Amino acid sequence: MQVNNVSNPIAESAKSLSEGLNQAREAGKSLTKTIENIQHDGVEVAQEQLQNKKRHDALDEAKENSLIYKAIQEYESQKNIIIAENKAEIDFKKKYGAKEWAKVLELRAIVEKEQKENAKYYGHKLKDVQRVQFYCWFAAFIVTCLLYWFNVV
Secondary structure: OOOOOOOOHHHHHHHHHHHHHHHHHHHHHHHHHHHHHHHHHHHHHHHHHHHHHHHHHHHHHHHHHOHHHHHHHHHHHHHHHHHHHHHHHHHHHHHHOHHHHHHHHHHHHHHHHHHHHHHHHHHHHHHHHHHHHHHHHHHHHHHHHHHHHOOOO
């Protein structure tokens, strides 16, 4: 009996198929690991951006609530007004002279005084009107209740 050293083509095909499947499985594992790493990196970036946004929002809120920032904003606003008034004064003096500017300042004082008096007077009158409106509403309520009580309505 002679032993055939010729290999079996079916066995060779099965062996080749097995090696191919093993290589495909290893490639799949490698691909899965790469995808998981990319997802992990994406999550880390998203968390970092969220933390940065929270820090930025907290800083904005702190600035908004901080009295020093409010004072700085008021200072900048007042500074702009003062600069505009100084420019107006210089332009007016060039055009009309310093004596006329003194008259403007007198008129300004008179206008400010009138505004304060009007605010005080009309503010007081507004309170009187509101009080009268309340009394009228209350009287109408009483009359409506009485009409309802006596089954007129």
